[in-house]
Amino acid sequence: MSSIVSGNQIAEIAALLGDPARANMLLALMGGRALTAGELARHAGVSAPTTSGHLAKLAGARLLTPMRQGRHRYYRLASREIAEVVHALIVAAGAGPARHRPAGPRDAALRLARTCYDHLAGRLALALADALQDRGLVMQDDGGAWITPAGRVFLEGFGLDLEAGASSRRPLCRTCLDWSERRPHLAGRLGAGLLHRLRELDWVADLPDTRALRLTRSGERGLVERFGLRPDWRCEVVAPGGGGEG
Amino acid sequence: MSSIVSGNQIAEIAALLGDPARANMLLALMGGRALTAGELARHAGVSAPTTSGHLAKLAGARLLTPMRQGRHRYYRLASREIAEVVHALIVAAGAGPARHRPAGPRDAALRLARTCYDHLAGRLALALADALQDRGLVMQDDGGAWITPAGRVFLEGFGLDLEAGASSRRPLCRTCLDWSERRPHLAGRLGAGLLHRLRELDWVADLPDTRALRLTRSGERGLVERFGLRPDWRCEVVAPGGGGEG
DNA sequence: GCGACGTTTCGGCCACGGCCGAAGCATCCC
DNA sequence: GGGATGCTTCGGCCGTGGCCGAAACGTCGC
Known part of the structure; x- marks a missing residue:
């Protein structure tokens, strides 16, 4: 090869x-x-x-x-x-003293759900982005994402104020490469607004001393019911092939 | 990080x-x-x-x-x-179309035992190198390997001609970094001679369309009896903490 | 329109680094 | 010893490419 x-x-x-x-x-x-x-x-x-x-x-x-x-x-x-x-x-x-990274429980929690600046990242963020896309509420293409009219209605019904900060230079909807999963999730004002609302509803809770988040029981139920989140969202998404061989 | x-x-x-x-x-x-x-x-x-x-x-x-x-x-x-x-x-x-490598059974066979140019590689090669070292027949240090006097006697008794190719520039005993296991195995004229003899005795057999090798029943028995190969040589090898790494 | 701001193009300066031939060491072989 | 072979050091040539200031371009906000 x-x-x-x-x-x-x-x-x-x-x-x-x-x-x-x-x-x-x-x-x-x-x-x-x-x-x-x-x-x-x-x-x-x-x-x-x-x-x-x-x-x-x-x-x-x-x-x-x-x-x-x-x-x-x-x-x-x-x-x-x-x-x-x-x-x-x-x-x-x-390099030097080759650090060992045993991918402990802390890492696992981070991979599952965490904050990325002011929005959601990790598998939960990807599952949420997929769910929104599957329902035609958000569209993604090669280099960006945008909210559809139906998405606008849905998100405002969910309690997001999409006009907030509209005068700022910050884009409403943007994708952000998820570092642990290597796929884009939703950022921009939409991503920030979503995370804010999820916290407000107590659907996610911050864990101490880390950027990891915990999805509450009501959050899990709510996301599945209202967003169509797949119940298996915690599963590994893709396993990229490991090191090569000569 | x-x-x-x-x-x-x-x-x-x-x-x-x-x-x-x-x-x-x-x-x-x-x-x-x-x-x-x-x-x-x-x-x-x-x-x-x-x-x-x-x-x-x-x-x-x-x-x-x-x-x-x-x-x-x-x-x-x-x-x-x-x-x-x-x-x-x-x-x-x-780049372009990112090839996917599902690490199937073929890969597993390659990791277990295969040829590397003209000598043995994979876990079997490492187990063999370890066995020879454990018995003081071959010594390895930071950057090389050599055959001890006892090893010379043993290997010639096993049927290797250590003088063959002695006039060539090729070193008698050399280590070669095993790509799948990331530890050195034995190469040089010793490595080539060993593989040659193992084939001659039908202790290993070539698999078709691949560099993978199969250890025969007689081979397994022979290597355990004469070389002191550990019976659990197929198990995943744990990288020794010390090692020549970095 | 006008000015402010973010970005790009242009022109010129300068240093870094790759390349080789010739010569110098080191090792092996006879 | 002498001669072959493998590798390194030295010296000099030259192109590539990073850097900046000035100025042009495009967009935004008033």
Whole structure:
């Protein structure tokens, strides 16, 4: 399988990661959020023109995907494969005393449900996003998500104020790459509003000293009844193949 | 988890991989075997002096581990973490339709026993290497292996011709990093001779259309009786904490 | 419309690093 | 010892590419 890949192709990608400014940009994007060129410039510690050049290269090589939004330009990691490369580099750089990560109960809880900035992440977030999509309330395509008219009615009926913050630059509905599951979940004002409402209804509760969340009994019942959440949402979604063999 | 790693550290590693010559060297080393500077030069398609410079950088950054052996200098991947980075890059470069690998029964057979070039690899190879070491017939240290006088007697009694090919440049006894188990097994002329003899005795048999091997009933009995192979050799091997890792 | 702001293009500077040939060590073999 | 072989060091050439300031472009808000 590796025989079809030449060192030159590898070097091309690695060289893009081999610049401190670009590496810092990619690192900043590992959170899964899309960031603007300006934010990335600040993360990288270089000027706006320099940043622009770097971003053009990264997008040209399909490492990043740009999204225009008004006078801003958002960039996000283009694929799971690229995220894997950066992840492997993070591990290799942290190297030294090879840290062991036994994926304990804490990790499991985080994978199940947690906050990501101000919105929901983890398997629960994905299941919720899937449920909304299955019912035609939210549509997702390659690089974004939006609320359908039916979705607007439903969400306002659920108690969300979709107009709140409408004047801010923040998009109403946006996808955010879920770091543990490697699939996009819902962010933006919709994601924030959802999490806020779920807390308000006591459908989710914060666990102490962690970003993990607990889905309450009423929450589980409510999400299944009103959102059509699949009862098996806790199950592993996909098992990406492990290390290769020579 | 990623917060303690700066983009600069990542860039440092990635930059080393970002040169076509170096990338081709690392790709060649992904087979798990240690290769000489000359072999790597040929793989990379650059001159010996250039290769030397590259290898010095890679070894200096702990991506490769050098091993002197006479007038040769062998290099191998320094750690599992580095191999993971290269692996992720291979996947990302092959990108497009992300191949799925379901780790089926074929894979399991390969992990159990297979050929690696002309010698044995997989758990059987490790168990055999351990057995030889436990009985003081072969000694291994940080970067190599050699046959003890007692081992020489035993192996010749088993039917190996240790003098065959003695005039060639190939080392008698060498370790080779097992790619599926991430521990060294025995290669060199000893490894080749062992596999040859095991086939001759019908202790192992080749499976069709794969590099996997099957240990026959007589083979299993013979290896337990004569080599002291542990009967539980098929079990998952636990990575020893000490190890030559990193 | 106008100014403010975010981003990109242009031009020029400069350093880093890859490349090789020649020469220098080290090792093996006879 | 002498000669082959494998690898490294040295010196010099040269292209690639990162960086910035100035200025242009596009969008937003008034």
